[in-house]
Amino acid sequence: MRTPKQARAAFRSGTVASTSGWANGYIQANLIALPKEHAFDMLLFAQRNPKPCPLLDVTDPGSWRTGLAHADLRTDLPRYRVWRNGTVVAEPTSVEEHWRPDLVTFLIGCSFTFEAALTEAGIPLRHVEAGTTVPMYRTNRTCRPAGSLSGPLVVSMRPIPTDLVATAVQVSAQVHTAHGAPTHIGAPESLGVTLNSPDYGDPVEIHDGDIPVFWACGVTPQAALAASRIPFAITHAPGHMLITDIWEPVYRLGS
Amino acid sequence: MRTPKQARAAFRSGTVASTSGWANGYIQANLIALPKEHAFDMLLFAQRNPKPCPLLDVTDPGSWRTGLAHADLRTDLPRYRVWRNGTVVAEPTSVEEHWRPDLVTFLIGCSFTFEAALTEAGIPLRHVEAGTTVPMYRTNRTCRPAGSLSGPLVVSMRPIPTDLVATAVQVSAQVHTAHGAPTHIGAPESLGVTLNSPDYGDPVEIHDGDIPVFWACGVTPQAALAASRIPFAITHAPGHMLITDIWEPVYRLGS
Numbered sequence: 022m023r024t025p026k027q028a029r030a031a032f033r034s035g036t037v038a039s040t041s042g043w044a045n046g047y048i049q050a051n052l053i054a055l056p057k058e059h060a061f062d063m064l065l066f067a068q069r070n071p072k073p074c075p076l077l078d079v080t081d082p083g084s085w086r087t088g089l090a091h092a093d094l095r096t097d098l099p100r101y102r103v104w105r106n107g108t109v110v111a112e113p114t115s116v117e118e119h120w121r122p123d124l125v126t127f128l129i130g131c132s133f134t135f136e137a138a139l140t141e142a143g144i145p146l147r148h149v150e151a152g153t154t155v156p157m158y159r160t161n162r163t164c165r166p167a168g169s170l171s172g173p174l175v176v177s178m179r180p181i182p183t184d185l186v187a188t189a190v191q192v193s194a195q196v197h198t199a200h201g202a203p204t205h206i207g208a209p210e211s212l213g214v215t216l217n218s219p220d221y222g223d224p225v226e227i228h229d230g231d232i233p234v235f236w237a238c239g240v241t242p243q244a245a246l247a248a249s250r251i252p253f254a255i256t257h258a259p260g261h262m263l264i265t266d267i268w269e270p271v272y273r274l275g276s
Numbered sequence: 277m278r279t280p281k282q283a284r285a286a287f288r289s290g291t292v293a294s295t296s297g298w299a300n301g302y303i304q305a306n307l308i309a310l311p312k313e314h315a316f317d318m319l320l321f322a323q324r325n326p327k328p329c330p331l332l333d334v335t336d337p338g339s340w341r342t343g344l345a346h347a348d349l350r351t352d353l354p355r356y357r358v359w360r361n362g363t364v365v366a367e368p369t370s371v372e373e374h375w376r377p378d379l380v381t382f383l384i385g386c387s388f389t390f391e392a393a394l395t396e397a398g399i400p401l402r403h404v405e406a407g408t409t410v411p412m413y414r415t416n417r418t419c420r421p422a423g424s425l426s427g428p429l430v431v432s433m434r435p436i437p438t439d440l441v442a443t444a445v446q447v448s449a450q451v452h453t454a455h456g457a458p459t460h461i462g463a464p465e466s467l468g469v470t471l472n473s474p475d476y477g478d479p480v481e482i483h484d485g486d487i488p489v490f491w492a493c494g495v496t497p498q499a500a501l502a503a504s505r506i507p508f509a510i511t512h513a514p515g516h517m518l519i520t521d522i523w524e525p526v527y528r529l530g531s
Contacts, residue, residue: 061316068319068331076323081423168336 025090025264029097035114037099039154039222039260041146045137048198048269049262050077050089051129051239052098053246054255057082060125062168066245067127069165072200073174073241075130077265083122089265095120100258102243107250116255124255129239131262132177134269135196142192144185147225154222154260155179157238161213164241172245175220175238176204176212180231189234198269205235221259280345280519284352290369292354294409294477294515296401300392303453303524304517305332305344306384306494307353308501309510312337315380317423321500322382324420327455328429328496330385332520338377344520350375355513357498362505371510379510384494386517387432389524390451397447399440402480409477409515410434412493416468419496427500430475430493431459431467435486444489453524460490476514 023031025044040049055063060082067074078087085094096115103111103119113119132155136146148155155177162174181189186206194202209216216233217224221240227233240259245251257263278286280299295304310318315337322329333342340349351370358366358374368374387410391401403410410432417429436444441461449457464471471488472479476495482488495514500506512518 057316061312061319064316064319064323065334068323068334079320079323 025266028264029090029092032099033093033096037114037261040099040262040264041133041136041155041260042149044264045140046269048077048089048265048267049131049133050265051131051242052094052126052257052263053129053242054124054126055251056121056253057123057125059169059251062170063127063242065167066164066170066242067129069167070241072204072237073164073239075198075200076127077130077198078128080126082125084126085120087126087128089128089267090263091266092263094126094263098257098261098263100261102256102258104246104251104254104256106252107247112258119255127242128263129242130199131239132200132236133262134199135193137269138192138196139189142188144181144189144192147180147228147231148223151225153225156216156219156223156225157221157240157259158212158214159220159244164245169251170245170249172241172248174204175241175244176235177238178216178233178235180225180227181234182230183232186232186234193236196269200237200239203234204237207232209233280521283519284345284347287354288348288351292369292516295354295517295519296388296391296410296515297404299519300395301524303332303344303520303522304386304388305520306386306497307349307381307512307518308384308497309379309381310506311376311508312378312380314424314506317425318382318497320422321419321425321497322384324422325496327459327492328419328494330453330455331382332385332453333383335381337380339381340375342381342383344383344522345518346521347518349381349518353512353516353518355516357511357513359501359506359509359511361507362502367513374510382497383518384497385454386494387454387491388517389454390448392524393447393451394444397443399436399444399447402435402483402486403478406480408480411474411478411480412476412495412514413467413469414475414499419500424506425500425504427496427503429459430496430499431469431490432493433471433480433488433490435480435482436489437485438487441487441489448491451524455492455494458489459492462487464488
């Protein structure tokens, strides 16, 4: 297994891959960088929607450094998205040329962080077995708006064998630096979701005896960028996260 | 015991008292209201200092309503403080005449919230026995700054019998809507604190066999207001909190 440092070096030199299963046990993070004038709304959006947006760090304007990792936030993720007026205009592997001195960067917990704990608990992860990106869906649930930002709740979905669903709830609830316990279990139609048509990531096979389990997802702020037509932003590409230097189990205490 | 509604009605009609021990079991909150231009810094300060500043709600500018309680935030606390340039200029029992349409109000978890749980666990609370306000101290530890806001960590102190300290840690750690586990146990001198000279609240008797246990305190943002000479703010008076309508035990799940 690669260390976080090795993983980030690989991404910096051009490797592109979903970070699920990389550097297992280390905290991973969603990235969203916005001009200072929209930063208050984003911070408030995160405070009002803590399940999809558990904040791990917020930088000072212009800084590409974080206390979570010895990383350059402009180069060390495998893929980024550049947004204008709510539309993705580029998906580069580095955003050095797009960086601005007024950007405030938000690092938000990610469900990949608890996947190591789920695996340890004997829970199969179908998208990891298949080597694909976890499926993510825009739901019919709306987030609490904050100033200029509003949009739907986005969820990630993992099919879990019925006899392991309770374990999955308990294990993920313990990981405070990710999205906590699932938001919904079963009944995708009640969320307005069609399982084989994810909005982000790849469809995943549901084995006999599995039921779909949905967790709030850190792509939710990207859906809000789109719905709210924010003039400029930089984010990670869904599934292509920042891998931090922080070993997740030490964070379960002290919170 | 009075309900939260009865307690707030009493405060609205002029009763002034520390809210410790009132409406036991309901979440209590620190209040700090700042003009919009300083709200981002306050929100970031809370995000960077989650032990003293666990955010429960943030209002839209000018609003005196919160989802936490059927309350008027301008009248329903027993006592307030009005701040100019980092100095307290008034301590009224209502702030209707000081309210401004650009004020963003932050409601922050309070250690009074876990006092009911400590009592249930058989832990004596010396300041409640004495009918005084819990002692609070500015320490020699600095918070992580955020823009224009910086200042020391403020702690509250409860003397706890040595054989109950571990229980107090475990019980308070479970209350996610307050300050969590203690930040320091024993050795007040290491915090630069003199026990019988609190900076806020009243000194409290330490019985034989008690040791001082320190929790991060929601008065910390007030110390930052003072240290940072913020032009205008309204806060609660230390110990005189908002009593919400939310029954704390239901919040231990779902976080």
